Amino acid sequence: MRSDGVEARPIVQLDGHAGFAEVFFTSVRVPVSQTIGDANDGWTVALSTLAFERDAPARPAARYERDLRELIAVARARDVWDDPVVRDAIGGLAARVETYRLHTLRTLTRLQRGESIGDDASVTKLLWSELERDIYEYGMSLLGPYAGALSDTPAAASFDTRYWYARAATIYAGTSEIQNNIVAERILGLPR
Ligand SMILES: Cc1cc2nc3c(=O)[nH]c(=O)nc-3n(C[C@H](O)[C@H](O)[C@H](O)COP(=O)(O)OP(=O)(O)OC[C@H]3O[C@@H](n4cnc5c(N)ncnc54)[C@H](O)[C@@H]3O)c2cc1C
Known part of the structure; x- marks a missing residue:
């Protein structure tokens, strides 16, 4: 979540809380060391x-x-x-x-x-x-x-x-x- 290009935009609910977010991934690069399982097997x-x-x-x-x-x-x-x-x-x-x-x-x-x-x-x-x-x-x-x-x-x-x-x-x-x-x-x- 701290990588460059990851943006979480909170969605404010009727009660004023923001329990959800829209998450955008813009040209995010994930290092191989952070891969879980095999590539293309997400x-x-x-x-x-x-x-x-x-x-x-x-x-x-x-x-x-x-x-x-x-x-x-x-x-x-x-x-x-x-x-x-x-x-x-x-x-x-x-x-x-x-x-x-x-x-x-x-x-x-x-x-x-x-x-x-x-x-x-x-x-x-x-x-x-x-x-x-x-x-x-x-x-x-x-x-x-x-x-x-x-x-x-x-x-x-x-x-x-x-x-x-x-x-x-x-x-x-x-x-x-x-x-x-x-x-x-x-x-x-x-x-x-
Ligand atoms: C309080 C809350 C917390 C959540 N937290 C998270 C979270 O932490 N992380 C996360 O990733 N997501 C989270 N979600 C999202 C949640 O996983 C989705 O809302 C849920 O899987 C339903 O998907 P959808 O909203 O796209 O509904 P849709 O898939 O659009 O479904 C709409 C309706 O159509 C029905 N339907 C869809 N497909 C079929 C089918 N093939 N056969 C029969 N009926 C079908 C559904 O049962 C539903 O009634 C959260 C949702 C809520 C409400």
Whole structure:
């Protein structure tokens, strides 16, 4: 990024932050000593990098266990924790968090054995990103107007912001449609 000809132009979002940038490469020369892998084989490197981003070590299950605890705190604070409909919904999410936890243990066991994960990273990504989206979506439905401006607990106060960021989970690291395509073609062997 410090080479001559590399220019990052920040993209300012509606909230005033600049989380993204346009990066321009103008006649940039990369020394051979900084090559990763073989010349003209960058796509393989990019694919490996994406697999790391999608896979379990990047998304520990503890993160979703924490989110679930916060969801329960919100249900208690809103005095709906004893409502069977709420318990049913949160129970369903808890089952998915546990499924994801067991899935990550299987992945870590495979990595420990020296196996590569490959296309299974897409299954992992689908599991965590859709779980994250659904936890926060349900949190918002529990909170209604109490998410954000009317919030009365620290968990509620941060739910609004995290709900919006969770919307991006099924986009970054490759969208759910792309992950489903990979699962269909490369794991299930379905036609393109
Ligand atoms: C919060 C956030 C952080 C990000 N961080 C980074 C980062 O750090 N580094 C980085 O390089 N990128 C980053 N990205 C970019 C991200 O990887 C892309 O936005 C994402 O891969 C989708 O690509 P796209 O935006 O070009 O959408 P497009 O590819 O234009 O897709 C648009 C829509 O069409 C669908 N679609 C596209 N192709 C197909 C297909 N073949 N079959 C079915 N449906 C299809 C997609 O699912 C999507 O719904 C980030 C994005 C977000 C939102």
